Amino acid sequence: MNFHVLTLFPEMIEQGMHTSIIGRAIAGGYLSIDAINIRDYAFNKHQKVDDYPYGGGAGMLMQAEPVYLAYESVQKKLGYRPRVVYLTPQGEVFHQTMAKELAKEKDLVFLCGHYEGIDERVLDEIVTDYVSIGDYVLTGGELPAMVMMDSISRMVPGVLSNQESGETESFAENLLEYPQYSRPEEWHGQKVPPVLLSGHHANIEAWRREQSILRTAKRRPDLLKKADLTNKEWSQVRQ
Numbered sequence: 001m002n003f004h005v006l007t008l009f010p011e012m013i014e015q016g017m018h019t020s021i022i023g024r025a026i027a028g029g030y031l032s033i034d035a036i037n038i039r040d041y042a043f044n045k046h047q048k049v050d051d052y053p054y055g056g057g058a059g060m061l062m063q064a065e066p067v068y069l070a071y072e073s074v075q076k077k078l079g080y081r082p083r084v085v086y087l088t089p090q091g092e093v094f095h096q097t098m099a100k101e102l103a104k105e106k107d108l109v110f111l112c113g114h115y116e117g118i119d120e121r122v123l124d125e126i127v128t129d130y131v132s133i134g135d136y137v138l139t140g141g142e143l144p145a146m147v148m149m150d151s152i153s154r155m156v157p158g159v160l161s162n163q164e165s166g167e168t169e170s171f172a173e174n175l176l177e178y179p180q181y182s183r184p185e186e187w188h189g190q191k192v193p194p195v196l197l198s199g200h201h202a203n204i205e206a207w208r209r210e211q212s213i214l215r216t217a218k219r220r221p222d223l224l225k226k227a228d229l230t231n232k233e234w235s236q237v238r239q
């Protein structure tokens with residue numbers, strides 16, 4: 001997977017994406033991340049990229065031309081028109097299924113806005129997907145782009161080790177992960193649930209599923225509605 005990020009703050013992307021699992025995947029050749037500075041495509045006196053909105057109103061807008069030229073530099077290099085994700089609170093809210101689907105692409109372009117947004121005309125010409133990461137407002141699209149790249153990368157074959165990929169499927173089932181414990185057996189007076197020390201694998205699996213369901217019912221009842229529970233499991237969460 002090759003990520004291409006169009007941004008006014010390329011150093012944010014470069015510094016944020018080279019640690020831990022993602023850094024290892026880049027070093028291993030499973031991923032690449034290219035940050036393209038939109039300002040490098042502002043061919044005017046002061047490399048200006050913003051201007052006032054027609055019709056008035058607060059703030060400045062990113063102008064169409066530098067954004068377009070930055071995009072075009074990527075498109076020409078690739079020789080085809082890749083999917084372009086524009087990060088915006090006005091987009092569809094990101095979720096695990098979307099991450100899985102986007103991970104099938106060979107290249108993905110992320111367009112990060114700043115100020116009050118971007119001239120609509122360039123969005124109409126280049127953007128294929130409008131995506132938000134949740135119902136709150138951020139100052140720019142860089143953090144959302146990094147959030148998306150992280151979760152998409154986990155779905156790219158080779159990025160996670162076998163051990164790491166065990167955690168992958170929980171959201172696909174619309175259930176939250178069950179609680180986990182490591183040594184010592186007792187900490188601050190709290191004991192590890194005895195079933196986990198029993199070595200009885202069927203009982204452990206049953207306990208974990210029950211805990212997943214209870215936790216989802218408590219913290220994310222909206223998710224539970226979409227989960228595939230047996231009649232018996234439904235009756236247990238309802239009481």
Ligand code: 6GU
Pocket residue numbers: 086087088089131132133134135136137138139140141144
């Ligand atoms: Cl994608 N961008 C910005 N600026 N704010 C957001 C967002 C995106 N998603 C949630 N808030």
